[in-house]
Amino acid sequence: MADDVVDDPRKRLSREERRAQLVALGREEVERVSFDGLSTDRVAAAAGISRGLLFHYFPRRDDFLVAIAEDAADELLTILDPDPDLAPVAQLRASLAAYVDHISTNRTTYLALIRGAAGGKPEMLVVFDRTRGALTDRILAALDVAPSDAARLRAVARGYLAFAEEIAVTWLRDGAGLDRDELLELLELSLLGILEATGVDLEPLLAGATDV
Numbered sequence: 001m002a003d004d005v006v007d008d009p010r011k012r013l014s015r016e017e018r019r020a021q022l023v024a025l026g027r028e029e030v031e032r033v034s035f036d037g038l039s040t041d042r043v044a045a046a047a048g049i050s051r052g053l054l055f056h057y058f059p060r061r062d063d064f065l066v067a068i069a070e071d072a073a074d075e076l077l078t079i080l081d082p083d084p085d086l087a088p089v090a091q092l093r094a095s096l097a098a099y100v101d102h103i104s105t106n107r108t109t110y111l112a113l114i115r116g117a118a119g120g121k122p123e124m125l126v127v128f129d130r131t132r133g134a135l136t137d138r139i140l141a142a143l144d145v146a147p148s149d150a151a152r153l154r155a156v157a158r159g160y161l162a163f164a165e166e167i168a169v170t171w172l173r174d175g176a177g178l179d180r181d182e183l184l185e186l187l188e189l190s191l192l193g194i195l196e197a198t199g200v201d202l203e204p205l206l207a208g209a210t211d212v
Helices: 015-037 040-047 051-057 061-079 088-105 107-118 122-143 147-174 180-197
Strands: none
Touching (some): 015 040, 015 051, 015 061, 061 122, 088 107, 088 147, 088 180, 107 122, 107 147, 147 180
16 A cells, blocks of 8 residues: 555545545646646645555546546536526526636636547547536426427537537637626527527516516
8 A cells, every 4th residue: 555655544535535535636737727737746746645546546547537527517517407496587597697607717627628529539528418418408308398399409409509618618718709798698699599590489488587
C-alpha cells in the first residue's frame, strides 16, 4: 500500500466517498484549465493522495475525465428538473433560467463538454448523447406527445437542443450581442416557434401565461 502513504489516516474515505471527492476536485480543475489541461498530479495532491492511488480508482486518465463529465451532466439534469407544481410555461422558463445560470457559473466545464462531443471523443459522445436524450424526453413529456408524432417531434426537440447549445456556446464566448434576459427570451421563443411550425398545439404548454 505504498501509494496510500500520502493519505491522512484520520481522513480515510470509503471507495465511493473517495471517488466522489476526486471527481469534485477534478471538476474544480477542469473549470480552471479545461479537460485537456487537467493534471492528475494536482488533483491527487489536493485530495492528499498519490497519483498512483488516483489511478486505483480510475484506471485510465480518460476514465477519470468521463467520470467528471458524467457528474457535470448529472448535475445539469438535476438543476433543469422542473417543479411539477408550476404551470408548463413557468416550468420552461425556470428550466431555461437554470440552464443559463448554470453554464455561466460552470463556463469552462460546459464549453469543454461541448468541444469534447464535437471533437468526436467516443466517451464524451456517450455522455453528451445521454444528456441530450434525457432533455429531449423532458420536452416530449411536457408536450404530451401522441405516439404517432413521437419520432417526428423527437427529431425536432433534438434539433432545438443543438440550436440552443450553439447559441449558448456563442453567448458564453463573446456575448452574442445578448444580455441574459435577451438570451432567455430567444431560447424560449425559438422553442415555441419551432413547435408551432411543426403543428404542435401550444395551448396546453402556454396555459397560465399572460405575456406570450
